[in-house]
Amino acid sequence: MELVKGELVGIVGVNGVGKSTFLRTISGIQPALKGKIFIEQKDRETLPAPKLASLISLVLTNQPISKNLRVAELVALGRQPYTNWIGSVNAQDKQQIKNALKLVNIEEIQHKRCYELSDGQLQKVLIARALAQDTPVVILDEPTSHLDMYHKAQVLKLLKNLSQKTNKAILFATHEVNLAIQLCDKIILMQENKIVKGSPQELISENAFDSMFPSDLIYFDSGSHSFRIKTT
Numbered sequence: 211m212e213l214v215k216g217e218l219v220g221i222v223g224v225n226g227v228g229k230s231t232f233l234r235t236i237s238g239i240q241p242a243l244k245g246k247i248f249i250e251q252k253d254r255e256t257l258p259a260p261k262l263a264s265l266i267s268l269v270l271t272n273q274p275i276s277k278n279l280r281v282a283e284l285v286a287l288g289r290q291p292y293t294n295w296i297g298s299v300n301a302q303d304k305q306q307i308k309n310a311l312k313l314v315n316i317e318e319i320q321h322k323r324c325y326e327l328s329d330g331q332l333q334k335v336l337i338a339r340a341l342a343q344d345t346p347v348v349i350l351d352e353p354t355s356h357l358d359m360y361h362k363a364q365v366l367k368l369l370k371n372l373s374q375k376t377n378k379a380i381l382f383a384t385h386e387v388n389l390a391i392q393l394c395d396k397i398i399l400m401q402e403n404k405i406v407k408g409s410p411q412e413l414i415s416e417n418a419f420d421s422m423f424p425s426d427l428i429y430f431d432s433g434s435h436s437f438r439i440k441t442t
């Protein structure tokens with residue numbers, strides 16, 4: 211598989227199919243059982259941790275964070291791969307932090323403590339931290355879990371805009387298939403015995419979504435490009 215700069219790529223698939231395992235493997239949290247990962251032509255396994263941190267940023271669900279920190283402080287942690295051993299930020303770091311807050315549109319809440327934020331706001335802060343890290347690749351695991359329908363759409367729309375504005379490759383795992391179809395440039399559909407990838411339109415025309423779930427309860431409606439519940 212290939213990730214291209216400026217593209218938003220969603221990974222979809224049923225619970226337990228391996229989406230998170232795949233993302234953890236790409237980002238180096240766990241070793242690959244098989245295969246190789248190259249980032250900007252460099253073999254990931256040969257990259258020292260600080261170099262890897264300048265290439266891939268990661269936003270995980272339920273990752274432990276210190277909610278006592280203020281928003282701007284948490285975003286500033288994204289600069290950690292570039293700061294000196296005491297973590298002091300220079301003018302360039304400050305500019306990157308400012309840019310990240312602006313891109314995600316959270317400047318107004320930058321002085322709030324993270325425990326004061328809603329789940330949707332916190333998710334944006336974590337995305338801003340990844341942007342402050344200034345990497346060509348951003349990986350997110352279920353960035354919209356715990357969010358209501360409006361905020362799910364808002365976060366995914368934000369990722370779409372960021373991929374275009376910042377020219378980053380953004381890869382995320384999601385259960386929001388209907389939203390992914392509307393917003394992603396490419397979709398990777400993981401199934402137990404095969405992986406299909408392509409533009410949403412390509413996957414729809416190949417009827418790839420038809421076999422995603424057991425057919426007793428829901429079905430893929432090719433007219434509305436969305437999953438629907440069977441009423442009979």
Ligand SMILES: Nc1ncnc2c1ncn2[C@@H]1O[C@H](COP(=O)(O)OP(=O)(O)OP(=O)(O)O)[C@@H](O)[C@H]1O
Binds near residue numbers: 225227
């Ligand atoms: N630490 C672990 N040790 C052993 N097996 C694991 C571990 N983590 C995950 N698995 C197993 O690996 C498989 C893939 O899990 P993974 O979490 O990657 O799936 P997923 O597609 O992200 O699922 P979900 O949509 O439920 O988050 C599952 O069968 C899971 O039980």
